Amino acid sequence: MGCCDAPGLMPIEDALHSMLSRITPVNQTQQLPLAEALGFVLAEDVLSPIPVPPFDNSAMDGYSVRLADIVHNQPLPVVGKSFAGQPYAGEWPPMTCIRIMTGAQIPIGCDAVIMQEQAQVTEQGIRFAVTHVQPNTNIRPMGDDIGHNDLVLRKGARLTVRDIPMIATLGISHVSVLRKPKVAFFSTGDELKPLGEALSEGQIYDSNRYGIKPLLENFGCEAIDLGIIPDCPETLKATFHQAQQLADVVVTSGGVSVGEADYTKDILAELGEIGFWKLAIKPGKPFAFGRLENAWFCGLPGNPVSAMLTLYVLVQPMLAKLAGHSEWQAPLSIPARTKSTFKKSPGRTDYQRGIYHLENGQFVVESTGNQSSGAFRSMSLANCFVVLEQDRGRVEAGEIVNIQLFNACLS
Ligand code: AMP
Ligand code: MG
Numbered sequence: 001m002g003c004c005d006a007p008g009l010m011p012i013e014d015a016l017h018s019m020l021s022r023i024t025p026v027n028q029t030q031q032l033p034l035a036e037a038l039g040f041v042l043a044e045d046v047l048s049p050i051p052v053p054p055f056d057n058s059a060m061d062g063y064s065v066r067l068a069d070i071v072h073n074q075p076l077p078v079v080g081k082s083f084a085g086q087p088y089a090g091e092w093p094p095m096t097c098i099r100i101m102t103g104a105q106i107p108i109g110c111d112a113v114i115m116q117e118q119a120q121v122t123e124q125g126i127r128f129a130v131t132h133v134q135p136n137t138n139i140r141p142m143g144d145d146i147g148h149n150d151l152v153l154r155k156g157a158r159l160t161v162r163d164i165p166m167i168a169t170l171g172i173s174h175v176s177v178l179r180k181p182k183v184a185f186f187s188t189g190d191e192l193k194p195l196g197e198a199l200s201e202g203q204i205y206d207s208n209r210y211g212i213k214p215l216l217e218n219f220g221c222e223a224i225d226l227g228i229i230p231d232c233p234e235t236l237k238a239t240f241h242q243a244q245q246l247a248d249v250v251v252t253s254g255g256v257s258v259g260e261a262d263y264t265k266d267i268l269a270e271l272g273e274i275g276f277w278k279l280a281i282k283p284g285k286p287f288a289f290g291r292l293e294n295a296w297f298c299g300l301p302g303n304p305v306s307a308m309l310t311l312y313v314l315v316q317p318m319l320a321k322l323a324g325h326s327e328w329q330a331p332l333s334i335p336a337r338t339k340s341t342f343k344k345s346p347g348r349t350d351y352q353r354g355i356y357h358l359e360n361g362q363f364v365v366e367s368t369g370n371q372s373s374g375a376f377r378s379m380s381l382a383n384c385f386v387v388l389e390q391d392r393g394r395v396e397a398g399e400i401v402n403i404q405l406f407n408a409c410l411s
Contacts, residue, residue: 009280011390012349016317018276019289023296025324026248028179034167037159039220040177041324046153048170051143056106058082060138062115063126064098064107067133070114075125082107097126106139113138146170156326158220178324183216184247184295185209186226186239188255188264189302194228207376208253208300208307215311216251218409219319231261240271244295248322251315254302256286264288264299272297280390282348283373284310296322303373309351309385312410331407333387335400336363342386342395343371349390353382356403365403382406 010018029043058064069076076097082088084103092098098107106113112133120127146152152170153163159175167175192206193199206228216223224246229239236255243250255264256277265288268274272292277299279287283306288299298315300307320328336356344350356365368381384403388395395401 009278009285009348010276012279012281012313015276015279015287015289015314019314019318020321022275022291023318023321025322025326026178026181027324029176030179031174032177033174034164034172037175037177038161038164039159040175040180041158041220042153042155043176043178043324045151045155046167046170046172046175048146048148048150048152050171051148052146052169053140053142053144056142057084057140058100058102058104058106058113058138059140060113060115061101062113062117062138063119063128064088064100064110064113065128065133066094066109067111067135069095069097070128070133071131073127073131075122075127077125110139111135154327156324158323158325158327180220180222181249181319181322182224182247183221183249183251183319184224184226184243185212185216185251185253186243187228187253187302188231188236189228190231190261192228192254207304208302211304211308212251212253212300212311215308215409216319219316220323220325221249221319231255231263233263233267236263236267237271240267240292244271244292247295249296249298249315249319250292251298251300251311253300253307256288256299256301258286268292268297268299279314280348281310281313282350284313284351285348287314289314301373304376305353305379306373308376308379313351313385316409331404333402333404334363336365336403338386338395338397338399338401339364339366341397342367342388342401344388344392344394346391346393350386350388350392351404352386352388353378354384354386354403355382356384356405363403365401 078099079096080088080090081099082104083101087105088098088107092107092109100113114128118129187206187208191203193203213223213225229235252264255262268290272290274290277288278285286301287310290297300310342352352371353368354365356363365386368378371378384405387402387404
């Protein structure tokens with residue numbers, strides 16, 4: 001153990017490793033219409049059944065020519081048209097040209113398309129303001145973008161807004177995808193009130209479910225909301241039973257600390273097995289991971305910043321693996337210079353909330369202020385985590401720190 005290790009607390013890297021090493025991806029597949037496949041993970045490689053573009057076509061509005069015909073600088077009469085979707089079908093006599101539009105099929109024998117800005121319409125035909133035209137000018141050749149049978153997307157890619165039109169270009173109407181992992185979640189706590197009701201003495205609104213649900217959906221999961229469960233062991237047990245029937249993963253918030261009403265961990269020990277509990281991370285120390293009879297379990301601390309942070313930092317990679325999203329990448333970390341101090345004592349890895357921007361070509365970062373794990377404003381204002389190493393102490397303004405940029409899931 002190093003000088004600054006916290007006894008009994010597991011380093012975050014070990015926790016992540018332990019979770020990931022136990023997870024195997026879902027394997028049930030389904031065929032989906034392309035338009036419904038956004039956010040799903042491909043179960044098979046996508047190969048192109050056609051070349052793209054499927055035929056040589058014009059990159060410009062202009063005139064389709066044979067280069068041999070324009071060397072004499074004679075006007076060339078127009079014998080016909082090739083429009084997008086309406087190729088020129090007739091004979092093409094020598095010393096003539098064909099009017100052509102962007103995307104239209106290149107007539108057989110054509111060497112180049114001369115754009116209309118370089119052409120002058122005269123009574124004798126089209127006079128071109130250019131003489132030395134390179135072969136294939138303004139021609140987009142068949143297969144220029146994608147060849148027949150090219151590998152376009154790999155199995156394990158999660159379909160983005162950019163992938164869907166890519167697949168449509170290939171004429172593929174349905175894709176084979178993995179089913180999304182199902183995650184059942186609930187908030188625990190006698191003090192929690194649903195929105196729309198007035199608070200009584202000692203109560204607060206349940207905000208965690210409002211972050212957990214969209215975040216799970218952004219991770220590519222089906223999120224099943226089981227509501228607010230009071231701090232009552234019987235009700236909690238019944239809810240765990242129900243949750244593990246419905247889902248691959250059960251996520252709870254609250255009740256994993258060491259308070260007298262923190263039952264979640266004890267129930268987990270009774271219904272399944274605790275993998276680990278208590279990490280060397282701040283906030284988020286009481287995060288718990290384990291296995292129920294039928295599902296994985298992730299116990300998020302109740303404090304709203306801790307709940308969202310642990311879901312993002314620890315549960316996100318695990319769900320990516322479960323989803324079969326083998327191309328998932330951890331959020332980008334870069335060095336930045338601090339513009340404010342960051343309070344810290346050695347012992348745990350801090351994920352403080354920061355706002356970064358570029359200043360004179362360099363990334364700078366400042367604190368969002370109050371870093372209490374209950375002060376959610378620090379999350380709402382932030383665009384990155386300032387990740388301060390376990391051994392590190394207080395950070396002064398001007399020091400270099402690692403910042404982890406929020407990925408699109410937190411947008
Ligand atoms: P716990 O982990 O249950 O000890 O809760 C830690 C702190 O987080 C307490 O101040 C709780 O009131 C608060 N908390 C727990 N669950 C929620 C929730 N769903 N929404 C907002 N705050 C919560
Ligand atoms: Mg509680």
